[in-house]
Amino acid sequence: xxxxxLALPETVEGTDTNGFKWEVRRKPFAWERPLRKRDLEExxxxxxxxxxxxxxxxxxxxxxxxxxxxxxIFFTIPHVASYPAVLxxxxxxxxxxxxxxxxxxxxCRAPKRLAxxxxxRN
Numbered sequence: 001x002x003x004x005x006l007a008l009p010e011t012v013e014g015t016d017t018n019g020f021k022w023e024v025r026r027k028p029f030a031w032e033r034p035l036r037k038r039d040l041e042e043x044x045x046x047x048x049x050x051x052x053x054x055x056x057x058x059x060x061x062x063x064x065x066x067x068x069x070x071x072x073i074f075f076t077i078p079h080v081a082s083y084p085a086v087l088x089x090x091x092x093x094x095x096x097x098x099x100x101x102x103x104x105x106x107x108c109r110a111p112k113r114l115a116x117x118x119x120x121r122n
Contacts, residue, residue: 001053001090004099005030008106009118022102024114029105030055033087039077048075050091053098055105057084062104073097084108 005011005022012023019032033054040047057063063086066074073092080087088101107115 001030001098001102004095004102005106008103009110009114011106022106024106024110027109028056029109030102035077039079042078048089050089053088053090053101054080054085055088055101056108057086057104058108059084066101070097 002013002020002022006013008022008024010024012026014021014023016031018034021028021031023029031054033052035043035047035052057066060082063076063084066086067076073089074086075089076087086101088098090098093101107118110118
C-alpha cells in the first residue's frame with residue numbers, strides 16, 4: 001500500500017493516532033482506519049475484520065458506486081457516511097483495485113495543475 005501511494009507525485013507518508021496516512025501537498029488522500037469500539041457496536045455482526053484503508057472519493061455518488069459494485073471490499077460506517085471517503089478491506093482488495101483507489105483518491109486531493117500533469121503522463 002505504501003509503495004503504491006508513494007509512487008504518486010509529491011506524496012508524503014506520515015502517521016497519526018490510527019497509523020499511516022498519505023498526503024499530497026498537506027492534503028490527506030488515504031489513511032489507515034481501524035474500526036473503533038463505537039464502529040464495532042454500530043456495525044454489530046456486519047463488522048469486517050482485518051486492516052482497513054480510508055480513501056477519498058470525488059463525491060458521495062462515487063462512494064455509493066464503489067460500495068454498490070463491491071460491498072465485500074468497500075464499505076462505510078455511520079461516522080463517515082456523509083463524507084466523500086470510502087473504507088477498503090485491505091485483505092480483500094486486489095493490487096490493481098488498490099492502485100486505482102489510491103490514484104483516484106490522490107486525484108481528488110492533488111492541485112489541479114499537478115493532477116493534469118500526472119494525467120498527461122499516464
